[in-house]
Amino acid sequence: MEQQHLALELASTVRHDGNGGVADDLSDAGEEGAVRWLRAQGETLGLTPADLSALAKSGTVREDLLPLRQAVRALFAQAVSPAPPSPADAHRLLPVPEALDRLNTAAAREPAAPQLTYEDGDFTQTLLPTAPTDPRNRLTAALARAAITFLTGPERAHLRACTAPRCVRYFVQRHGRQGYCKPSCGNRARVARHYQRQRALD
Numbered sequence: 001m002e003q004q005h006l007a008l009e010l011a012s013t014v015r016h017d018g019n020g021g022v023a024d025d026l027s028d029a030g031e032e033g034a035v036r037w038l039r040a041q042g043e044t045l046g047l048t049p050a051d052l053s054a055l056a057k058s059g060t061v062r063e064d065l066l067p068l069r070q071a072v073r074a075l076f077a078q079a080v081s082p083a084p085p086s087p088a089d090a091h092r093l094l095p096v097p098e099a100l101d102r103l104n105t106a107a108a109r110e111p112a113a114p115q116l117t118y119e120d121g122d123f124t125q126t127l128l129p130t131a132p133t134d135p136r137n138r139l140t141a142a143l144a145r146a147a148i149t150f151l152t153g154p155e156r157a158h159l160r161a162c163t164a165p166r167c168v169r170y171f172v173q174r175h176g177r178q179g180y181c182k183p184s185c186g187n188r189a190r191v192a193r194h195y196q197r198q199r200a201l202d
Contacts, residue, residue: 088168
């Protein structure tokens with residue numbers, strides 16, 4: 001997984017539960033659920049096993065992730081506008097300035113300097129930490145920077161809120177006809193349309 005897709009992964013911890021409701025992978029199982037998600041993303045985040053262990057023991061993973069997720073989902077809602085945002089949080093979105101401030105503050109928690117490299121005839125830029133920081137700062141900074149990279153990159157133009165009934169995910173549209181985050185959502189939308197047509201005929 002590319003690091004910029006961490007923003008989508010974080011936003012997708014709010015999802016349809018398969019039973020008509022909404023599941024929250026970070027809250028439904030409490031701190032344990034947040035730690036489970038973090039461990040699954042640890043390598044992409046650039047966290048060492050020692051970092052992950054320290055974070056798991058800290059009891060603050062959920063507390064660190066939830067405000068960032070709220071900011072990311074608010075900015076995703078802004079990015080898909082004027083199309084409607086995900087119904088999961090459309091009624092309680094953070095104002096854009098507050099979401100931006102939250103994301104930028106988190107991104108600045110780990111001081112880093114750009115490093116220029118040249119390889120195979122091309123220049124690339126990476127950010128390297130300029131001072132050691134604690135794992136909590138590395139976690140929040142990495143997630144915030146991934147969101148910034150995504151929102152300023154080419155895939156932002158293809159960000160969509162899934163319009164299938166009861167779905168609450170955001171996704172990157174891979175081709176012009178893709179209207180749903182996954183095939184099962186497309187199937188559910190077709191069934192719902194068929195049901196509505198049948199009701200209209202009755």
